[in-house]
Amino acid sequence: MRRSKIVCTLGPAVDSHEQLVALIEAGMSVARFNFSHGTHEEHQGRYDRVRKAADDTGRAVGVLADLQGPKIRLAKFAEGPVELVRGTSSRSPPRTSRATSRSAAPPTRACQATSPRATPS
Structure with a gap:
């Protein structure tokens, strides 16, 4: 067998x-x-x-x-890359195409929640 x-x-x-x-x-x-x-x-x-x-x-x-799962895309920043630090929070509004400042959210997502702890901003 x-x-x-x-x-x-x-x-x-x-x-x-x-x-x-x-x-x-x-x-x-x-x-x-x-x-x-x-x-x-x-x-x-x-x-x-x-x-x-x-x-x-x-x-x-x-x-x-x-089946297709949630899509997470990273935006490009005019001022260069932003480091994500474990333990800190980050905003991630859906459907953002290009961040204009370093304080804007780096990730974008096509779904409202990617994990039980993630909530829409």
Whole structure:
């Protein structure tokens, strides 16, 4: 019994039935879908092709849905970099594109809270 898993990230480069069958026959045991890219329709079609290829080869293939998490982007400062010091607080308003002073918040975020302790400013 094989104990290791071979995870393959699927995308436009590996999209045909023949390519999926070849991956499965080469040892792919889990098909990874990166939901940061592509549309729901593309992922659904790819999922259906994976299921058909698995059925055609008679092998079990798992599916891993890699969901997008919170995005944290760092802003650029006109006056240069700012050091973040552990134990101190920092403001982080969402969707800031460019900080104009060193006292402005260096990080920006696309979500309202990135951890249970983070709160919107």
